[in-house]
Amino acid sequence: MVLHKGERDGGTVLIVILENQSLGILYERMPDVDGRRKWRVSKSQVIDNKQEFEDYLSRRMQQDPDVWIVELTVADRERFVRDNLSAG
Template sequence: MADESSARLTSAMLVGALRRRVAAGGGFATILVKGDDISGVILVQTMEKGQETGLFERVSNFSGGHALMRCGPDPQEGAQAMVHYVERRRRSDPDLWVIELDIPEAERFAAETIC
């Protein structure tokens, strides 16, 4: 029998919860790239009123939990830089998820839901 502390939510469950929570908060959330349902890495592209505010990756932290870490190009580098970054990441990890959130404080919504 599996130890209860080793149980974890799948990537698909986390993404679904994040989409529902953002929608309930009056925002917009969409899956740009669907990854592996069980253990795909999750990238969260944050937006506010259509303006990109950053890209974050869900990573393991030292305490056994998860955190969001800023990754990818600076939003000021433009949409094309982000597209190239995601394409490179997808080539090395085809199981990767990319979720776009458009809501004020999108990073907070993501951290509170998937970390």
């Protein structure tokens, strides 16, 4: 599901992964020491404070209106990340 539509050609993409409808993990492409941009966890939802995660996403949208935020529900987060995001 697209939570926020950003700039069509240049917006940053953030991916929120929900594993089996549980807590969200936010991934974004971050620069590495070798200059490549790799997918990294930038925020994890805390079970006792789910609102804090939603507030963080709202702040990111306010700071960067061009950002895309996409939410994916997957059965196995580690496998999904390995198979789809590990290549950078």
